[in-house]
Amino acid sequence: MSEDADWRGRSSRLLGLVDAFVVVWAVVGAFLIRFGAEPDFVGPAEEVTYIWLSAALAIVWWFMLGAWNSRQSRILGSGADEYKRVAAASLWLFGIVAIVSYVLRFDTARGYVGLALPVGLLGLLLGRWLIRQHLNIKRRQGRNMSRLLLLGGPGAVSHLAASLDRARNAGYMPVAAYMPGFEGAAEIEPDSGLRVLGTKPETESIVSAIEACGADAVAVSAGVQLHPQTLRHLGWELASRNVGLIMAPALTDVAGPRIHTQQVAGLPLIHVTTPTLEGGQRVAKRLFDIVVSALLILLAAPAMACVAVLVKLDSPGPILFRQERVGIEGRHFRMLKFRSMVVDAESKLQELADQNEGSGPLFKMKNDPRITRIGGALRRFSIDELPQLFNVFSGSMSLVGPRPPLPREVEAYESDVRRRLLVKPGVTGLWQVSGRSNLSWQDSVRLDLYYVENWSLAGDLVIILRTVRAVFHSTGAY
Structure with missing residues (x-):
C-alpha cells in the first residue's frame, strides 16, 4: 500500500493525537488556573478527588470524540459535520458531568468546568x-482523495463529475x-473525459x-x-470488499437540514422540505x-470618518454614491457606498461597453478608468461597502443575502433567476466569499439561488466569518 493510499489511517491517528493533546491541555490548564500549582484544598481526599476527576474527564472526553465518529475520513476536509460532531461530543460530556454532579450531590467547582469546556472546545x-x-492543500494537488467509479447515465455522470471537481476539498x-x-x-465520456469501463447491468461486470x-x-x-435487486447484490459485494457505496440522487443545491429520510417497506424515502423564511425565522434574521x-x-x-475625508480630498464630488438597486420582491431602494469612481461614471458606461469582462448582464472591468486613486484601495478591501450597514439597519438590505442587482440586470433575468428576489440582498453572501468578480454569471446565480433555498441563521454566521478572510485576501475584488 502506497503512502497516499493510507491517508485515512494517518489522518485518523493524527486527529487522535491532536485531540489527546488538546483535552489534556484544557483539563490541566483549567485545574491550574482554578486551583493553582499548589491547591489549597480542605483536605487530601478532595485533592485526590479532583486529580482523579481531571484524569477521567480527559480520557472520557477523548473517547467520546471517537464515539461520535468525529475522526471519520468521510467528513474530513469540507462541510460542517466534523465541527458539529466535535461540539456535540463535548457538550454531551459536560452535560453528563452536570447531571451526575447534581444527582450525587457532588459540588463540582463551576470555575473549573467553566474553563475546561470552552477552552477545550475552542482548541x-x-x-x-x-x-x-493541511488536508485541503494536499487535495488540491490530487492527493488524499477517495477514488470513485461513477454509475449512471451519460448526463448524470458528467454532472456528478463536474460537481465533484468543483468541490475537491470534499476529497472525491x-x-x-x-x-x-x-x-x-x-x-x-465526452464531457468529463472519464473512461467508460462497461455497460452491462450485471454485478460481476461492475x-x-x-x-x-x-x-x-x-x-x-x-x-x-x-434493477433494485441487482443494486442490492452490488451493495453486498462492495461491503465484502470494503468499498464504499454512495447514492447521488438528482437533487442539486439542497442543503442537509432540508433533507429527511424515512424508511417505508425497506425503502429509504428522501423528503425535501419547502424552504421558508417566514414568521420566527424572518424576525430572528431581522x-x-x-x-x-x-x-x-x-x-x-x-474608520468611516477617515475614509470620508480621503474620498473628499481625492476627487471632486459627493462622499457617498447612491445607486438604485432592486431588493426583496422587486422593490427598489437606494444603496449607499463610498464613492470610488469619478462623478460622471454612469454616463461613461456606454463608452466602455465593448470592454466588458463580465458575463451575463453584469458589467465588470479590472482596469476600469473611471475608478479614482483612493477608489481602487477601497474596492480591493471592500471598504467602499461599509455605508451599506445603514441600509441594513434601515431594513432595505440584510447582512447576508444575494448580491443586490441593478434594475437593468433584473430586466434581463430569466424566470428562475428572479427567485433571488425572494429575500433581501446582502452586504455579503456566498458570492462574496466564493470569488466575487471572478465568478461567472452562472456561478453567481447558482450561489444566490442556493442561499435562497437553504437559508439559516447558522449559515449566515459562517458566511460572515468567511467574509473576513475573503476581504483580507481581496480575491476577485475590482
Whole structure:
C-alpha cells in the first residue's frame, strides 16, 4: 500500500493525537488556573478527588470524540459535520458531568468546568481547522482523495463529475464511469473525459470495473438502469470488499437540514422540505441584522470618518454614491457606498461597453478608468461597502443575502433567476466569499439561488466569518 493510499489511517491517528493533546491541555490548564500549582484544598481526599476527576474527564472526553465518529475520513476536509460532531461530543460530556454532579450531590467547582469546556472546545475546533487546511492543500494537488467509479447515465455522470471537481476539498476524485444499459456509450465520456469501463447491468461486470480502476467507492448517480435487486447484490459485494457505496440522487443545491429520510417497506424515502423564511425565522434574521449592524456602525464610525475625508480630498464630488438597486420582491431602494469612481461614471458606461469582462448582464472591468486613486484601495478591501450597514439597519438590505442587482440586470433575468428576489440582498453572501468578480454569471446565480433555498441563521454566521478572510485576501475584488 502506497503512502497516499493510507491517508485515512494517518489522518485518523493524527486527529487522535491532536485531540489527546488538546483535552489534556484544557483539563490541566483549567485545574491550574482554578486551583493553582499548589491547591489549597480542605483536605487530601478532595485533592485526590479532583486529580482523579481531571484524569477521567480527559480520557472520557477523548473517547467520546471517537464515539461520535468525529475522526471519520468521510467528513474530513469540507462541510460542517466534523465541527458539529466535535461540539456535540463535548457538550454531551459536560452535560453528563452536570447531571451526575447534581444527582450525587457532588459540588463540582463551576470555575473549573467553566474553563475546561470552552477552552477545550475552542482548541479542538482550531486543531481540526488547521488539519483541514493541511488536508485541503494536499487535495488540491490530487492527493488524499477517495477514488470513485461513477454509475449512471451519460448526463448524470458528467454532472456528478463536474460537481465533484468543483468541490475537491470534499476529497472525491472520479476515476472512471460505468453506464449500465447504455450499449452505445463511447469509450470516453465526452464531457468529463472519464473512461467508460462497461455497460452491462450485471454485478460481476461492475465489480470487475471497480477492480480495474482501483476505486475506493462507487457513486450511483441518477438515471442508473439497474434493477433494485441487482443494486442490492452490488451493495453486498462492495461491503465484502470494503468499498464504499454512495447514492447521488438528482437533487442539486439542497442543503442537509432540508433533507429527511424515512424508511417505508425497506425503502429509504428522501423528503425535501419547502424552504421558508417566514414568521420566527424572518424576525430572528431581522433582529440579528439590527443588532449586528448597529454594533458594526459604532465600531467602524472612526474608520468611516477617515475614509470620508480621503474620498473628499481625492476627487471632486459627493462622499457617498447612491445607486438604485432592486431588493426583496422587486422593490427598489437606494444603496449607499463610498464613492470610488469619478462623478460622471454612469454616463461613461456606454463608452466602455465593448470592454466588458463580465458575463451575463453584469458589467465588470479590472482596469476600469473611471475608478479614482483612493477608489481602487477601497474596492480591493471592500471598504467602499461599509455605508451599506445603514441600509441594513434601515431594513432595505440584510447582512447576508444575494448580491443586490441593478434594475437593468433584473430586466434581463430569466424566470428562475428572479427567485433571488425572494429575500433581501446582502452586504455579503456566498458570492462574496466564493470569488466575487471572478465568478461567472452562472456561478453567481447558482450561489444566490442556493442561499435562497437553504437559508439559516447558522449559515449566515459562517458566511460572515468567511467574509473576513475573503476581504483580507481581496480575491476577485475590482
